[in-house]
Amino acid sequence: MSLLTHMLACLFGIGSWVAINGMWVELPLIVPEIPEGWYLPSYLTVIIQLANIGPLFITLMHRFRPGVLDERPVIYTIVVLGILATFLLAFLWKHTLFVGTAEHSVALLSLSFLLSVVDCTSSVTFLPFMMRLQPQYLTTYFVGEGLSGLIPALVALIQGVGVVQCKNATITTNLSMVNYTGATSNELQAHYQPANFSVQVFFLFLSSMMAVCLSAFVMLNYLPAVAQEHKCEKYLDDAKHEETADVSLSLQNRPAEQTPMLEHPEDQANKPHSTFGKGTYNRAEVVFIFVVLAWVNALTNAVLPSVQSYSCLPYGNQTYHLATAMAAVANPVACFIAMFFPIRSLMMMGVLTVTGTGFGAYIMGMAAMSPCPLLVYHELGAALMVITWVIFVLTLSYVKVIIGVILRDEGHSALVWCGAVVQLGSMLGAMSMFPLVSVYGLFKSGDPCNTKCPI
Template structure:
């Protein structure tokens, strides 16, 4: 039951922003910003990072904040913001003589605020829970993209794009199976469930009694055991420690052990820093940079390739997280191998995006299969890596390390989004594929 509550709670992290982005084919028809609406949403979403920045500043200056109360307020604001879209998603406001979708953009801001806070506030909330619930948290975060995708597919969003004298006629409301207000009603109900799930997690005596109960078998190494592991594998001296203890004098033995402890501790710190850098890079690409160029890498291969890459990537995300219930990796060499696979797949995707609108194998099934396959690999392995790294850092370090990991994740995500926004809008590196001009 706790696993289900954690999943429901973590679904709230990005379901708001994901849901609005997925509904864009409908929203661009009714918004006065038209096809500029995605750019407005990106800007508003990134501006929400001011919230976590203020929170981090206050925390670093020893300002005590009630963590659970902050989460409760954010979830309530998100429910209200999404609820407004049920009735006002198509309403406009005149600002400076021009019409703007003010209510929609305000809703985007508060939904993005929750997403931006998820790394520095929601994830650290589980510092006192068993490590296994980190898995459930990431599964729920993955489902925040799957659930709106399923509803949008049922609704019929993105199924029809027609060309007429070099102009794309986007999806019209008459083509969908149900209007936008029911879609936003569904998202609001999910957010209400997330709010209820958090209230139960925070205030239920049965849940609170299970805090600080760690599963020693989730990873085979505790912090001390990890140091011993490094002595075996990197210093290659621990098998002789007992022999040294029996043959050397007590003073020499103490000095030898002290030297070994210092060297092992330095290796532990270096490994921890390396994991921080690795998860920062993962978030830079998976949450920031790569999603921005997905259309450039997939659309030249057709609308089917684009939809398959998005849909499959959304579904493989929670599946990869779910697999950690059985496949738990704590070996740094395996983590490095998985990172190398992601690097190869990421380089392929970025190269294809740079070669748009005429990438290689454009008219072949092999080209379609490769681009979809590499996006699936990226989504699955990066999701798995992020979960494993967060769980490993929490297990080998203090529980407060989750807050530091959250900062690294958020900085990586934000910087990736900003850099991609600049490259796409202010350079000629990425060129849009126009199916109507072909």
């Protein structure tokens, strides 16, 4: 194994979702400056789902035109597009235009759509490209993908995003209708501290991270020291063979007597039969793997992130930032664990999925009880929330990496479908949470300085 190749694979993985993750952590500074206000997260949710047109096109090309589409030109295109979009955002994010009679941040929303296309399409192009390298580098890629959420979060912490102080404020209330001239009361008012550096600098940082991803990709392709890690000819032959087999799946459904008997009958009977990948898993197991993959990504990419503020902020701003940072750290840690303990048992995968889902249910329950969740005024409540977020992300991130490793062994086509199911799960999760959060308002946020809950 080459340390240089591991570093390049990690840097390449960072570029997969760093742009959109960066957009989310920067929202507290963007929202006060634009006409959409706090409706922007809802708009972003819809925009990201519309951007799944990119993965859909790639998946359909692999399905109906096997061997025609090479992912490398697509990767060059989307990474360069990501560099340009984040660079333009640095200068245009506050610019508005009138659409009809209302003012909207057209530049911000349009460039956010381009970034969403970049990141969503990376799921079905970056993973198949990693087939060109030795298997051990796929786990390193997942480490980089985890860092794509951690790095923007740490930079945002340094920037001072969302740091709030509660200060006394005197409020005068008019009570003339009941023959009072007025009354004054003292209550705390939230004051957000100015950031240590601007939104423009943050977007330029994201643009530089995408440039680093592009440089790593170029070196993975052309650097002589990395060339020995490639297995291009075998990769291309296998990819074309597997994708051609996908188009001919119907031929494999013929009666048994029409299929050439290349093995002894008892060997055929005992061998797991599947038309997916190399046939290692039977149909039920393949369905189980993809259902778990969709479920895990729905929870980690859409369902729980959409209520993170509701679950954490009642325990204090410090709890929210600590949970966000520690959860972001848990993702690459899970990838490191998978690198040394690559358990491939489907039973263990199911156990971990149920465990992570249980911790996710606790988070969802506390979010539903916001602004007065359990143990809201106790340090134990804050500690439990941080620990729950860490275990939730740790277990389900480990499951995602193990599924990626399993599907990598099934070939190029399996990784394409892996990326497609990742996006499908994320889309279904976002579509289910959008009306609950943004339309029906089932989750309530409290005033960080004045919310009173029964003890």
